[in-house]
Amino acid sequence: MLAYTLRRALWAIPTVLAVITVCYLLLHLTPGGPFDTEKQLSAAVLQNLNAKYHLDEPLWRQYLRYLAALLHGDLGPSFRYNDWTVNDLIRKALPVSLGIGGISVPIACVLGIGFGTLAAVRRGSLIDHGVMVLGNVGNVVPPFVIGPVLVWVFAILLRGAHGHGWLPAGGWGDGAWQYRVLPIALLTVINMATIARVMRGSMIEVLGGNFIRTARAKGLPAHTIVLRHALKPALMPVVSLLGSVCISSITAAIVTESVFALPGLGQLIVNGAINRDYTLVLGLVVLTTVVAVLFNLLVDLAYAWLDPRIRY
Amino acid sequence: MNRFFLFGSTAMPAAAVDVPRSRSPLAAAGARFMRNRAALIALALLLLIVVVCFSGPLLLPNNPIDSDWSSISLAPTLQGAHWFGTDELGRDLLVRTLAGGRVSLEVGLLGTLVSGLIGVAYGAVAGYAGGRTDAVLMRIVDMMYAIPYMLIAILMMTLFGRAFYLVVLTISAFSWLDMARVVRGQTLTLRTREFVDAARATGVKPWMIIARHIVPNLLGVVVVYASVTVPSIVLTESVLSFLGLGVQEPMTSWGVLIQDGAQKLEAMPWLLLCPALMLCVTLYCVSFVGDGLRDAFDPKEH
Amino acid sequence: MALLEVSRLGVRFARHGGAAVDAVQDVSFSLDSGRTLGIVGESGSGKSQTVMALLGLIASNGTVTGEAAYGGQNLLQMNTRELNRIRGERIAMIFQDPMTSLNPFLTIERQMTETLQLHRDMTRRAARARAIEALEQVRIPDAARRIGMYPHEFSGGMRQRVMIAMALLCEPDILIADEPTTALDVTVQAQIIELLRELNRERGTAIILITHDMGVVAGLCDDVMVMYAGRTVEQASARALFAAPRHPYTVGLLNALPRLSDASDAPLRTIPGNPPLPGTAGAGCAFAPRCAYAFDLCRRERPVLRAYEDGARACHKPAGEMAGLRVGVHA
Numbered sequence: 001m002l003a004y005t006l007r008r009a010l011w012a013i014p015t016v017l018a019v020i021t022v023c024y025l026l027l028h029l030t031p032g033g034p035f036d037t038e039k040q041l042s043a044a045v046l047q048n049l050n051a052k053y054h055l056d057e058p059l060w061r062q063y064l065r066y067l068a069a070l071l072h073g074d075l076g077p078s079f080r081y082n083d084w085t086v087n088d089l090i091r092k093a094l095p096v097s098l099g100i101g102g103i104s105v106p107i108a109c110v111l112g113i114g115f116g117t118l119a120a121v122r123r124g125s126l127i128d129h130g131v132m133v134l135g136n137v138g139n140v141v142p143p144f145v146i147g148p149v150l151v152w153v154f155a156i157l158l159r160g161a162h163g164h165g166w167l168p169a170g171g172w173g174d175g176a177w178q179y180r181v182l183p184i185a186l187l188t189v190i191n192m193a194t195i196a197r198v199m200r201g202s203m204i205e206v207l208g209g210n211f212i213r214t215a216r217a218k219g220l221p222a223h224t225i226v227l228r229h230a231l232k233p234a235l236m237p238v239v240s241l242l243g244s245v246c247i248s249s250i251t252a253a254i255v256t257e258s259v260f261a262l263p264g265l266g267q268l269i270v271n272g273a274i275n276r277d278y279t280l281v282l283g284l285v286v287l288t289t290v291v292a293v294l295f296n297l298l299v300d301l302a303y304a305w306l307d308p309r310i311r312y
Numbered sequence: 313m314n315r316f317f318l319f320g321s322t323a324m325p326a327a328a329v330d331v332p333r334s335r336s337p338l339a340a341a342g343a344r345f346m347r348n349r350a351a352l353i354a355l356a357l358l359l360l361i362v363v364v365c366f367s368g369p370l371l372l373p374n375n376p377i378d379s380d381w382s383s384i385s386l387a388p389t390l391q392g393a394h395w396f397g398t399d400e401l402g403r404d405l406l407v408r409t410l411a412g413g414r415v416s417l418e419v420g421l422l423g424t425l426v427s428g429l430i431g432v433a434y435g436a437v438a439g440y441a442g443g444r445t446d447a448v449l450m451r452i453v454d455m456m457y458a459i460p461y462m463l464i465a466i467l468m469m470t471l472f473g474r475a476f477y478l479v480v481l482t483i484s485a486f487s488w489l490d491m492a493r494v495v496r497g498q499t500l501t502l503r504t505r506e507f508v509d510a511a512r513a514t515g516v517k518p519w520m521i522i523a524r525h526i527v528p529n530l531l532g533v534v535v536v537y538a539s540v541t542v543p544s545i546v547l548t549e550s551v552l553s554f555l556g557l558g559v560q561e562p563m564t565s566w567g568v569l570i571q572d573g574a575q576k577l578e579a580m581p582w583l584l585l586c587p588a589l590m591l592c593v594t595l596y597c598v599s600f601v602g603d604g605l606r607d608a609f610d611p612k613e614h
Numbered sequence: 615m616a617l618l619e620v621s622r623l624g625v626r627f628a629r630h631g632g633a634a635v636d637a638v639q640d641v642s643f644s645l646d647s648g649r650t651l652g653i654v655g656e657s658g659s660g661k662s663q664t665v666m667a668l669l670g671l672i673a674s675n676g677t678v679t680g681e682a683a684y685g686g687q688n689l690l691q692m693n694t695r696e697l698n699r700i701r702g703e704r705i706a707m708i709f710q711d712p713m714t715s716l717n718p719f720l721t722i723e724r725q726m727t728e729t730l731q732l733h734r735d736m737t738r739r740a741a742r743a744r745a746i747e748a749l750e751q752v753r754i755p756d757a758a759r760r761i762g763m764y765p766h767e768f769s770g771g772m773r774q775r776v777m778i779a780m781a782l783l784c785e786p787d788i789l790i791a792d793e794p795t796t797a798l799d800v801t802v803q804a805q806i807i808e809l810l811r812e813l814n815r816e817r818g819t820a821i822i823l824i825t826h827d828m829g830v831v832a833g834l835c836d837d838v839m840v841m842y843a844g845r846t847v848e849q850a851s852a853r854a855l856f857a858a859p860r861h862p863y864t865v866g867l868l869n870a871l872p873r874l875s876d877a878s879d880a881p882l883r884t885i886p887g888n889p890p891l892p893g894t895a896g897a898g899c900a901f902a903p904r905c906a907y908a909f910d911l912c913r914r915e916r917p918v919l920r921a922y923e924d925g926a927r928a929c930h931k932p933a934g935e936m937a938g939l940r941v942g943v944h945a
Contacts, residue, residue, distance in 0.1 A: 015459070019459055021318075023464070026468070027467075027471065084680050102532065123472075123674075136596075140552060140595045140596045140599055141592050141595075142552065142591070144551060144571070144574070145569060145570060148570070148574035148584055148588075151574075152577050152581060152584070184448065186658050209714065210709065210711060210714040210715045211714060211718070213671060214709060214715045214716065214717075215717070216701070216703055217702060217706070217707040218701060218702035218728070218732075218780075219697070219698040219701035219708075219729075219732065220698070220702070220728065220732060221705055222694070224728070224732075228724075228728070229720070231717075233718070233719055243458075245461055247457075247461075250458075250553060254555065255551055255554065255555070258554065259574065269463060270556075270557070271469040273469070274557075285467070287459070288460045289607065290618060292458050292459065296457070296458045298523060308717075308718065308766070309718055309764070
């Protein structure tokens, strides 16, 4: 088990390294520096800036310098926001993103697994149809449509006595709960739709299998069969799905933050890309890739741990 | 008796189905698809949308760019010239939606074509070569799966500009992974079949074997996965456009229109709803057709 | 009083957009305490569905008709809760494929102790001890260590023994074995049949054995019921059946067994053709298309199951003319 973990972890490193290198090259090799869009700077000022950020050094040296700093957890200074380092910017935006994603993903998992199981166990019932419809909707209607529609309904159409919408149309405020409801709802619904659909399909398949037939022949009551015999095998496809849910959550998070104007990591990278803030973009790419790779690793490990037939 | 639907799929004790007539697998799949009414309706609707989006802007009197200053911010109405209404610059929404649809669909189809070609080639080579080559190639795919491609896409759009072909290439660069995996799996099974051995025995070169014998048999999985890739690419383009990083003015796409509409929701909700509706209906139809294709090529009970 | 009395059992499956299919029609048999009954037939004969119906394991699109009297009640009319008191406790069942019939995610211990905890209200520890004992009785070596393992760590034959041990934990009156040896090697088959025979002899457990293999029936069963296309075609004690089969199908099945006395290059004696798919049999006897002795009446009118002194048969050909048909089978 340990060897398996180590081997998988080892593969994570070249992945991250490859991503960093490719992005680094992309950023530095394409024409246009970070200061091009500024108002006309005098040559001397430009030279100083380049020297300060080591942009006058040969590329390979800049690259190595960057990698060295990375190992210390230092993502470098922001090119755009002069007095801020990338670490600072991330530190400010992270709580926003976590406050939304960190809450919605666990909720989506629990609800998705729960509803999926219920739908499979009560075929043809209201819950079953509900899950199928929700699954289809979540699959087909993109988050950047659901989001604005939610805003339209809850912030514009439904108005309280005070003339404002039930919920704010966007912004973070001070992180008060009203500002979190719609974004969390959006992310939860999207993820829940996929998870519930997969769980339902998987559970239906497991319940039709031979060892469930044996369990029934032993006289076990329905709840025991579902919880003790069917749940674990049925979870396997869902677990392996979580990896790709994580990746698509990143996209969904970026869209959500855009729709609701939340000052999170998503906004940070979009602005950073538009402003050509090299270090900021690189830093975020590094961060998300590491997180994504780690998450995939955890998912693989969970998969191996759950299934007793896989032993390394 | 408890009608507790808990257990037991609607199974048959033994295959009580029609005696199959011998037919090529492709013809058999086609016939199965034709019997699926829902999929056929969806396909018809989809073709209608495609035709309308490509021909509409040419046939309709209005122009996606020109402003009609006499009717600004008009709500949708069937009387008059603007069926979907207009935006605050007086631009006709119907024509803009159709023009945008054309762009979105073009990206989707071209992107699927490009990523499909890459995926099939990659997967077929990996599956046929087997052994170390296969392991390495699939390892690369695994690594690419873990990369949050949206970020890279955002990066590439800002670095290389947003010309149409660049949008297509950027999105295709990450969309071929599923196709490659599936094609590789299919190739692995095909490789062990007798006709490949026969070809090899007569000295046919590997690449020719791949091209002549293996690729034609991949048609089934390729068609099914292409039908899944199209909506995925259309969606990715829409997200990029929504973030302001997709196709540039004067071109418009559904993503651009939706983003525009999202900002003017309070005053002119139709600006969001009409293109959003078109996008959703199109994606829904594609997913139905995709389901139908999947059932046609691989019939299984649900 | 028979332990289990089945009368006119029928199983019908509804189909999407099509007529319903009768997998089992009008099957009756009785099982006395301590006896073994073999139900024989090819695939599609309905033999599995017959016993699945007894334990309420038919798929959700199936309807069961008829009566199965056990302990003064009709099994076919019970709801799930009542059935659960009987399943695993008074009537147990083992299945064909031990590979997939055990839950790969749970240890053997868990799968065995849960039966005892449920039906006998035992504590985990007591149940574990009893389970180890049961494993030893089916001759699983090193049972105390093995019980903590997962199914995939056992061989096919051992897995089937585990299933048998699991089925017998609560000492049921009846054990139903649905093709228990089909998925196993021939040598392992013999061991399993021997095990079942021992269990029947020593504990008096009645056994219903489903199989398509007449050789297995010969080794184990007291009584035999032969099924074809969902109906019973012949019923008799094993001795009588093997000595004097009274239905062309039974004769065909017996002839199909290769014998040491056959010349090594002699062709195998098969029954030509295939059994009808459920729901496709027309008027007349379902076996007529394949029967070497069929005549006009056979194709027009379905023969009814009629009793004679040692059993029952459903055939238009008079019993007297059947005498010479067998090819030297010794009971």
